[in-house]
Amino acid sequence: xxxxxxxxxxxxxxxxxxxxxxxxxxxxxxxxxxxxxxxxxxxxxxxxxxxxxxxxxxxxxxxxxxxxxxxxxxxxxxxxxxxxxxxxxxxxxxxxxxxxxxxxxxxxxxxxxxxxxxxxxxxxxxxxxxxxxxxxxxxxxxxxxxxxxxxxxxxxxxxxxxxxxxxxxxxxxxxxxxxxxxxxxxxxxxxxxxxxxxxxxxxxxxxxxxxxxxxxxxxxxxxxxxxxxxxxxxxxxxxxxxxxxxxxxxxxxxxxxxxxxxxxxxxxxxxxxxxxxxxxxxxxxxxxxxxxxxxxxxxxxxxxxxxxxxxxxxxxxxxxxxxxxxxxxxxxxxxxxxxxxxxxxxxxxxxxxxxxxxxxxxxxxxxxxxxxxxxxxxxxxxxxxxxxxxxxxxxxxxxxxxxxxxxxxxxxxxxxxxxxxxxxxxxxxxxxxxxxxxxxxxxxxxxxxxxxxxxxxxxxxxxxxxxxxxxxxxxxxxxxxxxxxxxxxxxxxxxxxxxxxxxxxxxxxxxxxxxxxxxxxxxxxxxxxxxxxxxxxxxxxxx
Amino acid sequence: xxxxxxxxxxxxxxxxxxxxxxxxxxxxxxxxxxxxxxxxxxxxxxxxxxxxxxxxxxxxxxxxxxxxxxxxxxxxxxxxxxxxxxxxxxxxxxxxxxxxxxxxxxxxxxxxxxxxxxxxxxxxxxxxxxxxxxxxxxxxxxxxxxxxxxxxxxxxxxxxxxxxxxxxxxxxxxxxxxxxxxxxxxxxxxxxxxxxxxxxxxxxxxxxxxxxxxxxxxxxxxxxxxxxxxxxxxxxxxxxxxxxxxxxxxxxxxxxxxxxxxxxxxxxxxx
Numbered sequence: 001x002x003x004x005x006x007x008x009x010x011x012x013x014x015x016x017x018x019x020x021x022x023x024x025x026x027x028x029x030x031x032x033x034x035x036x037x038x039x040x041x042x043x044x045x046x047x048x049x050x051x052x053x054x055x056x057x058x059x060x061x062x063x064x065x066x067x068x069x070x071x072x073x074x075x076x077x078x079x080x081x082x083x084x085x086x087x088x089x090x091x092x093x094x095x096x097x098x099x100x101x102x103x104x105x106x107x108x109x110x111x112x113x114x115x116x117x118x119x120x121x122x123x124x125x126x127x128x129x130x131x132x133x134x135x136x137x138x139x140x141x142x143x144x145x146x147x148x149x150x151x152x153x154x155x156x157x158x159x160x161x162x163x164x165x166x167x168x169x170x171x172x173x174x175x176x177x178x179x180x181x182x183x184x185x186x187x188x189x190x191x192x193x194x195x196x197x198x199x200x201x202x203x204x205x206x207x208x209x210x211x212x213x214x215x216x217x218x219x220x221x222x223x224x225x226x227x228x229x230x231x232x233x234x235x236x237x238x239x240x241x242x243x244x245x246x247x248x249x250x251x252x253x254x255x256x257x258x259x260x261x262x263x264x265x266x267x268x269x270x271x272x273x274x275x276x277x278x279x280x281x282x283x284x285x286x287x288x289x290x291x292x293x294x295x296x297x298x299x300x301x302x303x304x305x306x307x308x309x310x311x312x313x314x315x316x317x318x319x320x321x322x323x324x325x326x327x328x329x330x331x332x333x334x335x336x337x338x339x340x341x342x343x344x345x346x347x348x349x350x351x352x353x354x355x356x357x358x359x360x361x362x363x364x365x366x367x368x369x370x371x372x373x374x375x376x377x378x379x380x381x382x383x384x385x386x387x388x389x390x391x392x393x394x395x396x397x398x399x400x401x402x403x404x405x406x407x408x409x410x411x412x413x414x415x416x417x418x419x420x421x422x423x424x425x426x427x428x429x430x431x432x433x434x435x436x437x438x439x440x441x442x443x444x445x446x447x448x449x450x451x452x453x454x455x456x457x458x459x460x461x462x463x464x465x466x467x468x469x470x471x472x473x474x475x476x477x478x479x480x481x482x483x484x485x486x487x488x489x490x491x492x493x494x495x496x497x498x499x500x501x502x503x504x505x506x507x508x509x510x511x512x513x514x515x516x517x518x519x520x521x522x523x524x525x526x527x528x529x530x531x532x533x534x535x536x537x538x539x540x541x542x543x
Numbered sequence: 544x545x546x547x548x549x550x551x552x553x554x555x556x557x558x559x560x561x562x563x564x565x566x567x568x569x570x571x572x573x574x575x576x577x578x579x580x581x582x583x584x585x586x587x588x589x590x591x592x593x594x595x596x597x598x599x600x601x602x603x604x605x606x607x608x609x610x611x612x613x614x615x616x617x618x619x620x621x622x623x624x625x626x627x628x629x630x631x632x633x634x635x636x637x638x639x640x641x642x643x644x645x646x647x648x649x650x651x652x653x654x655x656x657x658x659x660x661x662x663x664x665x666x667x668x669x670x671x672x673x674x675x676x677x678x679x680x681x682x683x684x685x686x687x688x689x690x691x692x693x694x695x696x697x698x699x700x701x702x703x704x705x706x707x708x709x710x711x712x713x714x715x716x717x718x719x720x721x722x723x724x725x726x727x728x729x730x731x732x733x734x735x736x737x738x739x740x741x742x743x744x745x746x747x748x749x750x751x752x753x754x755x756x757x758x759x760x761x762x763x764x765x766x767x768x769x770x771x772x773x774x775x776x777x778x779x780x781x782x783x784x785x786x787x788x789x790x791x792x793x794x795x796x797x798x799x800x801x802x803x804x805x806x807x808x809x810x811x812x813x814x
Contacts, residue, residue, distance in 0.1 A: 325709055346708065354711040367702040371724035384710060434710075 004077065004179055004212050005059055007034040011071030012054055028054050028067065029236040036180065041206060041213045043227030045220055047449035051236040052216045056182045059214060060097050061089055077179065094121040098173035102185040104165040108157040115153025118172040127176050140171040143208060144201040163194035167201050174209055183215045187222060191312035191476060192520040199225060200533050218449060220259050221522035224248050225529040232256050248524055258451060260524060267461060269502045270486045275300035276470050277438055282333035284323050293319045295494045301487065303437065304468040308485035310475060316494040317474045321440045325359060338437065355385045358431035362443035364423035368415040374426055375411035381433040400429040404459060421452035425459065432463065438470045445480055457483050478521045490514050553796025560790050564610035571603040576758050583777040592782045595769050601782050608760040609786065615676055616741035622680030624734060627687025632718045635695035649685045657682040658747065665753045675754065679744060683737060690733055694726045735798025739791045746787055762787050
């Protein structure tokens with residue numbers, strides 16, 4: 001049988017306009033071969049910048065933001081759509097090929113009801129009448145497990161949750177009965193427990209409608225659940241292309257092996273010790289609201305150890321960090337640090353108290369002033385807390401740069417001239433510069449590619465061994481927790497539902513929520529998804 | 544770096560205006576207040592732009608007037624930016640009652656058209672350059688306040704500002720070292736605009752007789768002096784008007800270019 005989609009020798013280029021320099025040609029994708037048969041799912045996987053989304057959009061013969069398809073063929077149903085004119089593309093997009101974007105919240109028009117948006121393409125291409133299209137949409141809503149499928153379409157985008165919106169977008173893509181659907185990271189922005197529902201819904205919908213799909217993601221474990229074949233990409237070139245089983249169980253390339261074996265850091269749990277930080281019976285709410293985001297939270301962490309706080313978005317884990325730092329004074333409860341009570345309000349804390357507790361943020365991009373050099377960013381705490389100046393400061397900055405394994409030559413660079421991993425390392429160095437006893441890490445690895453995140457976690461563990469600093473590690477990712485924690489607090493809707501040493505928290509018997517959370521972490525084996533859906537105790541966390 | 548043609552033109556013209564203003568006594572062919580020719584002569588080799596209502600050389604008066612106009616506009620814009628940006632940043636970083644208080648005060652001032660406020664205030668106070676500059680600066684600072692508060696409010700919620708607060712930094716460091724460098728580009732672009740509004744404003748005031756007083760000349764005042772000539776088909780009033788227009792356009796060409804560069808540098812290095 002002929003392939004539905006064949007991409008041959010694809011070459012994609014773009015022109016960069018660096019300020020103050022001559023324009024430069026960049027090759028984003030080079031010599032890529034892809035083929036998708038009817039009813040099959042191809043997974044595209046790679047780090048950010050690998051060109052996976054660009055290839056996905058090439059199946060629509062579309063280049064985002066000045067990106068040009070400059071070579072090769074894109075054969076859809078046997079004809080080259082690269083050479084089809086604008087009218088031809090208009091007829092084809094939304095009819096033969098549809099697209100599901102990463103952020104459904106940004107892709108939906110907030111001013112229109114969901115139904116109008118879901119059936120828009122079908123009506124535009126005159127594929128069906130309004131009644132037929134609405135009937136099909138309701139059928140798809142049912143299939144995708146959305147609540148009240150009959151009336152779901154009457155809601156506006158803001159009236160449904162993120163996971164539901166992502167499923168509504170899948171319905172939108174499937175409504176015109178396309179031959180091929182491009183899924184561009186559809187579950188990346190979702191919580192694990194939500195991701196699993198959406199993933200299952202998408203998989204079932206693909207199977208029932210017999211549509212072919214290209215599934216783009218950076219998470220190998222996720223793609224293993226839905227794809228028949230996997231194409232591994234790096235720097236715009238194909239690294240390995242094969243059946244899912246082969247890629248997962250017997251990868252032939254070094255890079256694929258690294259991806260498969262990622263997140264296997266061994267970390268022996270340290271025994272319980274006297275706590276350096278103790279948050280006791282913390283209750284907090286944001287100003288102007290009447291809802292306690294944190295309710296009676298008690299946790300502690302010992303010197304040189306790591307407390308991991310796990311939970312989904314909205315569980316209050318980042319709020320706890322804000323309370324500990326004093327950014328959000330608690331309504332009741334007490335924070336003791338190193339034997340003394342900390343003032344609940346940041347403004348009332350002494351300079352030394354501030355120095356002892358440092359923070360590392362999720363988005364290194366926004367955590368560093370783009371107009372300051374690395375030398376200023378790391379040097380400021382040295383100057384501010386220890387009065388270091390001139391050569392002494394420069395020498396200490398270089399020490400810190402060595403400690404974060406970056407070496408010489410970075411002092412005069414601006415954050416924009418660093419890679420994502422390097423940015424996060426600089427943020428770590430800034431925190432270390434204050435010689436703190438405690439560092440709060442708020443989702444520090446979740447914005448990074450898996451291999452880079454691994455490097456950051458290893459660095460944090462090394463630094464902990466060297467400096468004896470304690471971490472409060474906030475994350476939604478249980479694999480990270482296993483790699484780094486000594487103690488774990490599981491949070492759900494503002495309460496700590498499970499708390500203790502890592503080995504205790506992660507061994508059965510589990511409460512329902514911890515069970516759901518643990519079982520929702522995708523495992524790198526095929527058939528895992530079906531197994532979990534069958535056996536889990538709690539259907540969903542309500543997202 | 545590639546400078547687009549329009550910006551280049553703007554820069555050359557603005558530069559020429561500034562040079563002429565600075566070196567006015569050496570460039571101007573005739574003194575500012577000497578009646579050297581007949582009334583409303585047309586342009587000739589002797590008087591390049593003709594003469595005015597009492598026979599003074601228009602070119603010379605334009606050059607001298609330019610120095611006064613540009614000086615007053617520049618100083619009052621600097622004043623309005625100093626005040627407006629400082630209070631705007633303060634309101635954005637402090638929030639709470641400070642923000643509310645300052646913002647409502649500015650709303651109050653903006654509720655009355657600034658020309659009317661200026662006319663009332665200037666008709667009470669003694670008319671000299673200092674008072675003029677102060678009045679214009681304060682009135683204009685309300686606009687700058689709004690802009691810088693909005694810009695700073697976006698920056699103040701960034702994690703790096705929070706990191707600075709957590710470090711225990713004082714207000715001064717946060718405003719001048721964390722926020723200002725990131726707010727600089729939109730403010731510089733706005734400066735170009737406000738400078739031109741100041742030129743127009745002072746010309747308006749002078750036209751109404753409350754701006755720059757004789758014997759000093761300025762462009763708005765020159766339009767007023769010569770406006771009657773328009774009835775007889777004399778172009779004398781159009782010359783200063785043309786100068787105002789050309790200066791406004793050339794400064795805006797430069798400002799547009801800066802604004803464009805700003806938006807393309809999002810999050811990047813301020814090269």
